[in-house]
Amino acid sequence: xxxxxxxxxxxxxxxxxxxxxxxxxxxxxxxxxxxxxxxxxxxxxxxxxxxxxxxxxxxxxxxxxxxxxxxxxxxxxxxxxxxxxx
Numbered sequence: 001x002x003x004x005x006x007x008x009x010x011x012x013x014x015x016x017x018x019x020x021x022x023x024x025x026x027x028x029x030x031x032x033x034x035x036x037x038x039x040x041x042x043x044x045x046x047x048x049x050x051x052x053x054x055x056x057x058x059x060x061x062x063x064x065x066x067x068x069x070x071x072x073x074x075x076x077x078x079x080x081x082x083x084x085x086x
Contacts, residue, residue, distance in 0.1 A: 027051030
């Protein structure tokens with residue numbers, strides 16, 4: 001769950017679209033709360049639905065152009081070598 005949150009957060013930060021991260025965060029919170037309360041175990045399904053919807057929204061919206069990881073690595077590469085005189 002933490003890896004998914006981190007992945008969707010990074011993708012959201014790189015693309016500027018955080019709605020997927022908000023859905024994944026809400027889903028993770030619902031899952032955690034439902035597991036803490038024994039009578040709320042059926043609510044965990046809604047957490048899974050929110051998490052899945054947020055992950056899909058994030059992945060589908062990032063599909064335009066290059067991947068967020070490639071974009072991030074390109075920015076880091078340009079930043080590192082743009083200060084170096086030729």
